[in-house]
Amino acid sequence: MSDESWNAEVNRVAALKALRLLDTPREERFDRITRLARDVLHTPVAVVTLVDTDRQWFKSCAGFDATETSRGISVCSHAIQQDDVFEVPDLADDRRFAGFPVVTKAHLRFYAGQPISAPSGHRVGTLCVLDREPRTLSDQERQRLKDLAAWVELECAVVQSTLAAQDAERVKRDFTALVSHELRTPLTSVHGSLELLASGRFGEMQAQASRLVEIAVKNTDRLVRLANDVLDLSRVQSGQLRLRPAPVELADVVENAVIAVEGTAELCHVPLVTRKDPVTVRGDADRLVQVVTNLLANAVKVSPPGQPVEVGCSVTGSVARVYVRDHGMGIDHDEAKRIFEPFVQLGAKSGGAGLGLAITRGIVEAHGGTISVESEAGIGSTFTVTLPVGGPLVDRPWW
Incomplete structure (x- = not known):
């Protein structure tokens, strides 16, 4: 593999990892697409695959009981090299795939896969359909496969953006809680010290000095309440503040x-x-x-x-x-x-x-x-x- 190809593969796998879908539980958002693909294309099997470094992992399967296979025996690893639908009318009659377990053990003959791209544009997997008999897709069926694959891409983008938003919100809340907590302790100390000065315990102050201390007490009290409010809100929104009923x-x-x-x-x-x-x-x-x-x-x-x-x-x-x-x-x-x-x-x-x-x-x-x-x-x-x-x-x- 050339340096250029190696770098392209590294970037592709990085884009795949960024989706944060690998090794996650099955989700209805993807399962409904494979069910629909199987029905509208009249095939017994439809799969959403993600092609990792050395394996292909199945995010959703309809009519196929597996979670992953080696990339070395993956038809989808060939499909992601294409821009358009990758179609093999008869896997058993194609020397590249005739010995693959999908043919010899699962007894599947037909394959058609549309590459799925991450939001970055890297091809990370496929929506593919398989049949037990050799066949070809009509132009209309190929378009349907493309449309369904575009739906998969949208769902991938939604998952990625949702997780990114959750991460950003968590960082914001953690930062807010940290800052408000760290501010509250010294502010409370300053506020208490100013109140002692204002009480006259350490001697009477001149009127102007007393007025300045009074202003300082009022404003530190406001800051303490603000820090407490920010900390409370952070706990409320993060589920960390609990009730004692x-x-x-x-x-x-x-x-x-x-x-x-x-x-x-x-x-x-x-x-x-x-x-x-x-x-x-x-x-x-x-x-x-x-x-x-x-x-x-x-x-x-x-x-x-x-x-x-x-x-x-x-x-x-x-x-x-x-x-x-x-x-x-x-x-x-x-x-x-x-x-x-x-x-x-x-x-x-x-x-x-x-x-x-x-x-x-x-x-x-x-x-x-x-x-x-x-x-x-x-x-x-x-x-x-x-x-x-x-x-x-x-x-x-x-x-």
Whole structure:
């Protein structure tokens, strides 16, 4: 083999490996094609083959019970050298193939294979059909074989692109989790140190210095919350953050959430009104408090001074309901459609990075529930969480 041929083969095999199909389980996406090829071309056997360095491996077989054969006894290794359909009317009458097991043991005589190309353009295998009697394909049948082979190529491209997208998403999530985790530790330390300075424990500071420390405390607190949100979202999307389900009183969840935001509500002069029915659900208490706290905090941010924010819980049959109602400016219809997606911010007043509602949605859906919003411009918004009373019976990954 010349250097040029050797390099071409190395590149071809690399393209085959990049498909990540070798030695994978059978898939219906390919099996339906071989079944159809066998039917429309009236042959007992149809196979999707991938030609490796020293073997041909079968991704899908219809009417043929095998997983691979040596490349040295492969008719398909000849077919991939062609641009068009490679057809052998009688394998037993062709000295290149007469001694191959496909003839001597499987007793197959006719072969027609259309090369399959990877997205890179390298020919990596075939869609082939075989018959027990010598024959030839009509022009119409040859076109059908080409069309079906093109379908195989599309499926190969879909598999490759899907796996590549999954890899990229995994790398992104791992990187996000690593960065947020590594940022959180020093930020927490800095935030704690600044709070000690602000407390006056080490002596009184001048007014200007005290103001600067106050600004630093506020901003490090924001960064710590952002790092926590990014880490939470990464865990949610990767299925690494898990629930600890147990019986939970929703009235207690609402009360704890109110306590968490009442300081901010007082500063903003926004009254908090609660309406709590006795409701017990199965869920993760801490995560449900996180849900209601986030909804309440958002409602307080957008509410004008003096306008109340209402939060309550109730139950109808086997479905529990928690709602948070504000009297803010409302949410645009188009924005409401994507409000629960990551990094969506609703105007400058909302602040944050747009992660809270995405995390909230993840927690709710992990409980088997739903979250929705109804809003009217100039009137306000109502966020509603519905939860199955039975909740998740076992700890399970999110999303």
